[in-house]
Amino acid sequence: MMKLYWSPRSRSFTALWLMEETGQPYERVLTDISAGAQKSPDYLKINPMGKVPALTDGEAAVAEAAAICAYVADRIPQANLAPPIGDPKRGRYLQWLFFAPGCIEPAMVQAATKLEMKSIAAGWGSTAQVMDVLDAALEKGPWILGDSFSAADIVIGSGLNFAVRLFKMIPSRPSFDRYIERCMARPAFQRAEKIAAG
Numbered sequence: 001m002m003k004l005y006w007s008p009r010s011r012s013f014t015a016l017w018l019m020e021e022t023g024q025p026y027e028r029v030l031t032d033i034s035a036g037a038q039k040s041p042d043y044l045k046i047n048p049m050g051k052v053p054a055l056t057d058g059e060a061a062v063a064e065a066a067a068i069c070a071y072v073a074d075r076i077p078q079a080n081l082a083p084p085i086g087d088p089k090r091g092r093y094l095q096w097l098f099f100a101p102g103c104i105e106p107a108m109v110q111a112a113t114k115l116e117m118k119s120i121a122a123g124w125g126s127t128a129q130v131m132d133v134l135d136a137a138l139e140k141g142p143w144i145l146g147d148s149f150s151a152a153d154i155v156i157g158s159g160l161n162f163a164v165r166l167f168k169m170i171p172s173r174p175s176f177d178r179y180i181e182r183c184m185a186r187p188a189f190q191r192a193e194k195i196a197a198g
């Protein structure tokens with residue numbers, strides 16, 4: 001059975017939401033970051049970054065929330081969380097999956113630190129550019145790929161929920177509010193929120 005290493009009130013939420021969406025049993029291994037459990041030698045073998053979340057599946061181990069989403073969505077195809085290889089939607093799916101850690105996360109850091117950097121040199125451009133691109137992509141909806149919900153919504157939805165609704169690091173926009181509401185209406189999101197609260 002897959003084991004999810006997680007800690008309350010952390011980025012583990014993304015992986016908890018994912019696992020709840022699969023409908024498959026999994027084991028939750030509490031790795032309390034406030035107690036330093038993420039720095040134990042055994043855990044560092046699973047994630048040398050000493051951060052949660054991480055997942056093991058037999059001999060396989062995977063860390064980084066978006067990578068966990070990609071792994072599990074492919075591993076449990078019956079959950080319909082990823083367009084299969086060969087489906088034209090697979091390209092955009094991978095783009096948005098990587099967009100969360102590659103662009104949304106640094107945009108949030110830039111918003112929080114007021115870091116000034118030339119947009120041509122910054123991989124994410126600028127916070128405004130990331131938000132404009134997301135705004136346009138989410139305008140139609142209901143999901144980032146259109147009609148079908150996917151693991152990309154789990155990473156994008158978690159990022160927006162964190163940055164816009166919970167921590168108000170990024171000013172909201174109507175498309176963001178509607179999208180976050182749709183994410184929050186999902187039973188798996190609600191179960192994950194309860195678990196993540198600790």
Ligand SMILES: N[C@@H](CCC(=O)N[C@@H](CS)C(=O)NCC(=O)O)C(=O)O
Binds near residue numbers: 009012051101
């Ligand atoms: N890039 C990682 C970030 C994970 C992360 O930052 N986790 C934080 C909690 S939100 C953590 O484990 N911090 C504990 C520490 O650094 O000691 C991911 O997306 O999974």
